[in-house]
Amino acid sequence: EAQVTQNPRYLITVTGKKLTVTCSQNMNHEYMSWYRQDPGLGLRQIYYSMNVEVTDKGDVPEGYKVSRKEKRNFPLILESPSPNQTSLYFCASSSDLSGHTEAFFGQGTRLTVV
Amino acid sequence: AQKVTQAQTEISVVEKEDVTLDCVYETRDTTYYLFWYKQPPSGELVFLIRRNSFDEQNEISGRYSWNFQKSTSSFNFTITASQVVDSAVYFCALHIYNQGGKLIFGQGTELSVKP
Numbered sequence: 001e002a003q004v005t006q007n008p009r010y011l012i013t014v015t016g017k018k019l020t021v022t023c024s025q026n027m028n029h030e031y032m033s034w035y036r037q038d039p040g041l042g043l044r045q046i047y048y049s050m051n052v053e054v055t056d057k058g059d060v061p062e063g064y065k066v067s068r069k070e071k072r073n074f075p076l077i078l079e080s081p082s083p084n085q086t087s088l089y090f091c092a093s094s095s096d097l098s099g100h101t102e103a104f105f106g107q108g109t110r111l112t113v114v
Numbered sequence: 115a116q117k118v119t120q121a122q123t124e125i126s127v128v129e130k131e132d133v134t135l136d137c138v139y140e141t142r143d144t145t146y147y148l149f150w151y152k153q154p155p156s157g158e159l160v161f162l163i164r165r166n167s168f169d170e171q172n173e174i175s176g177r178y179s180w181n182f183q184k185s186t187s188s189f190n191f192t193i194t195a196s197q198v199v200d201s202a203v204y205f206c207a208l209h210i211y212n213q214g215g216k217l218i219f220g221q222g223t224e225l226s227v228k229p
Contacts, residue, residue, distance in 0.1 A: 031214045040123070041219045042205060048214030058213055075172040090159065092217075099147030099209035103217060
């Protein structure tokens with residue numbers, strides 16, 4: 001089954017404690033993105049990747065890092081989380097840039113930073 | 115600037131009523147795609163429809179229908195005879211070629227269907 005898998009689904013952590021949210025897709029997609037969802041703001045892109053070892057900032061990259069060492073994996077790293085990073089996070093992958101095929105989204109990771 | 119606006123933050127209806135969710139977008143691109151996603155209380159994003167900017171035909175899928183009008187830059191979504199299971203947050207999104215095929219989302223409309 002084609003899917004994007006995020007882990008964990010839920011995470012409560014303390015300010016400053018490094019954490020990683022994993023994302024893996026089994027569709028051999030080149031393009032992957034991370035989004036965060038906040039009330040009243042919809043989803044906003046954090047980082048994206050065009051291929052292995054090719055990553056770039058999206059619209060709200062501050063406080064986040066990513067890596068793309070393998071095509072299937074695109075982890076999101078918060079090296080020093082702060083309460084304003086409390087949010088619902090989604091990983092997405094797609095096979096083309098045109099929009100002709102829809103992006104596949106992971107199940108979401110609800111992060112709370114206290 | 116590219117932008118999507120869903121002016122209705124919350125809508126509450128009684129079961130079997132029809133409801134329309136509005137979506138207005140801004141883009142200077144001549145070729146683009148628009149999407150609707152549903153987010154049920156469980157939190158995942160469920161793809162509903164994709165529409166190419168060259169295809170202005172309305173689309174119907176069961177109780178769902180979409181009205182795309184380039185002249186007003188709108189892509190509205192209507193649920194006919196709403197059901198409690200339609201209760202969710204609905205997002206309209208504009209796809210752009212840049213930034214890895216980024217989706218620009220509207221703020222979302224929370225639909226509550228009461229029995």
